[in-house]
Amino acid sequence: MKLLAIDCAASLCAACVYDAAAGNELGRQVLDLGKGHAEHLMAVIEAALKASGIGYRDLNAIAVSIGPGSFTGLRVGVSAARGLALALKIPAIGVTTLEALAAEAAAIFAGRAVLAALDAGREEIHAALYDEALALAYGPAVTNLVETTAMAERADAVLAGTAAPLIATAAGHVLDTGPVTSTADIATYARLAAAKGPGEKPKPLYLRGADAKPQAGFILPRQDPKGKQP
Structure with missing residues (x-):
């Protein structure tokens, strides 16, 4: 194929x-x-x-x-x-992207759980935890640095993704780390x-809504046929 x-x-x-x-x-x-x-x-x-x-x-x-x-x-x-x-x-x-990053980390640290985490800004982290067989154990979900760090330490997980340095710093000690890319x-x-293999048709995985939203100040009030505002 x-x-x-x-x-x-x-x-x-x-x-x-x-x-x-x-x-x-x-x-x-x-x-x-x-x-x-x-x-x-x-x-x-x-x-x-x-x-x-x-x-x-x-x-x-x-x-x-x-x-x-x-x-x-x-x-x-x-x-x-x-x-x-x-x-x-x-x-x-x-x-x-999280499972792909986790797979690359697992290739370096075989037989270990992997926490793939991306720094999403606004103090948010997009994360997923995979067990030793790379089966999904948590996520993908929006979390924060405190929760993600605790999860990594509980699972003794290898880190991957752009949030990995943040998590290692928050943990206060060295954590095994794979790729730190996005x-x-x-x-x-x-x-x-x-x-x-084939499955459901792919669709974008959005864990947070789009940043671009209509500005309320430019929305005109509706009027009824007689010219009065509802």
């Missing part, structure tokens, strides 16, 4: 082609954009396919990071994955999706 993996969850706009049967990555393209995923994603996908030497019709599935992460980036990535899957009549498979390597998403 050959998969195209897409990741727009953070600053990266990334794609790779992965041969699940051989366990090999065939080609990739990764841009560190910050913003502007919508304008660049299809070119990134085309570059990854060209590097792999295969075309769209050779793909058997689409993998995509579903968050938590950038509100707009997740919409772009998931929409592209679902659109391609529909056009090619192949499944789209979602993988969370997203995993693109091949990790492909590998995890291949292991999952």
